[in-house]
Amino acid sequence: MTARVATLAPTTTRAKMRSPSRAALRRLAANRMAIVGGLIVLFFVFLALFGEALAPQDALLQDLNRVSEPPSAQNWFGTDELGRDFFSRIMAGARTALLVAGLVTLISATLGTLIGLVSAYARGWVDAVCMRIADVLLAFPPFLLAAFLNATLRSPVERRLTSLASVTGIAALGSKEVIDFIVVFGGLAVVGWSGYARLIRSQVLSLREREFVEAARSIGAPARTILFRHILPNSFAPIIIAVSVNFGNAILSESALSYLGVGVQPPTPSWGQMINANLDQWRYYPHLVLVPGGVLTLLILGFNFFGDGVADALNPRQSKR
């Protein structure tokens, strides 16, 4: 859309050609909290990508002669109850946190957007069925439902996948990591899509009455073209806002499930699971709880600062700041 405006008005000077997205980027760059948040997030993305290579030790390596040692020059954050280097485990936890949160957000935003689009455009019984399902899902406390799904669906998913692995001969399908991630993603996505679907539905319902959609319909454009060429691009701003505001919550969800013991299973390093494993030791080894908790909080804080900045930048009139 930007390019088309520019070609239509070639004589205007650069200063006047402020596209909405460029103006939004400028507002984002001028927001100091958003920049701080973005830097925190970038730092953790770096850790997720290169943490394993940079870590002083293997995050899974146990040394039962050196269990629960205090912080020292060799182990900066000490060792955990199995003698693993806690600093290396914290670094490795960044990958789990960002991977789960990123994929969960991607799955639930895509699913919610599609369901919301179809629901609002088709109306009638399709809409009624989709929205009643969303109503039921939104009536549950989100963490409880996600934990409940994880607890009940783990064993059937495990059974299906192991049988699938033996049929296809792909052993990776039956591995613990794959089952973990499918159950955790599935549970969180089931909980997460309904909010996006409602948002998109209300957006589409207002857009479909607008003149440009009516014009497209009058020249005989098929429903698919209208939905994906006209309505969806105009709904991007609210989707981006919802995604950036919800990303912190996705990180929180992953660690909350791990804290409850139903998320990604050990020994895969997860901060929530580290807090869970060491919580009953908080009087003796407070750092084993406070360090993963602090890192987790910092990352969520980074996303929340950045997400608020994105929301403000894309939505200048309803600024929260």
Added chain:
Amino acid sequence: MLGLAIRRLLTFVPLLIGVAFVTFILSFYGPGDPVRLIMGENWASEEVYQNLRKQYGLDRPLPVQFADYLWKALHGDFGRSYIQRVRVGEMIGNALPVSIQLVLVATALITIVGIGLGIVSALWHYRWPDVLIGLFGVITHSVPAFVLAPIVLVTLVLKLRIMQTPTGWHGAFSYQTLIAALVLGAYPLLAIIRQTRTSVAEILSQDYVRTARAKGLTERSILIRHVLRNALAPTLTSLGLTAGYMLGGSIFVESAFAIPGLGQLFFSALKNNDYPVLTAATIVSATWIMLLNLLVDLTYGVLDPRVRQ
């Protein structure tokens, strides 16, 4: 008003059945055959297995089983715990009042703190008190309850030594409950501050506030009589929804402070795969959320006549 009440109740009942159905299906067919789960290692014979299925009524068709479960649940009978062999209804009956009191204390706290800070934010819009309060809100929103709880414990018990390690329930008006409620309310506080701030700031810029100023009313009476009365209806909605979702959040607080409430019950049932308890706790907390939504809608109808139509 009666029309609104009837319409809301007509959506409430199917929603409740939907919630119960989803939970029922997941817990009785997700983990596999419950009789096998109960028998576990003590597998006797096919005959014993079939008898047990009959005894638990698992040989009946699914809709019959669900109707039976729902009917009994309405009378407070959720079956027996796999682990403790106690009536689940009794366990919930003991735990739920504790959690609801905790949630209500937390709601009272964030009502006072959230609305207060929201008003201050709106009055000093975009100036330093507003910025500081915004920062404070985002920080409390970003610390997960299961991180804040150990931080509070380490600070109060180990560093300041002004508190024993908390265990058990000491009533709604004890300082242990107050601290647990503060931890529980930290996450939703931001929503209350922002809601209050936005609506107070919006109403402060209305014409009738200018009129009130022009006729010489004091700022104090403008704020109380003209602004807050109109600004607090949306905040009330947020508070109702928050009180609903906090029952789910209690799982993190109760496990850290060893409070014997619904969250603690859910937490231990999760560890032991005690599905009857998980199912009952999930249905009960979803019902609490739906009840509060209902209450919020009806209150809104009383406050704002336009909603009644």
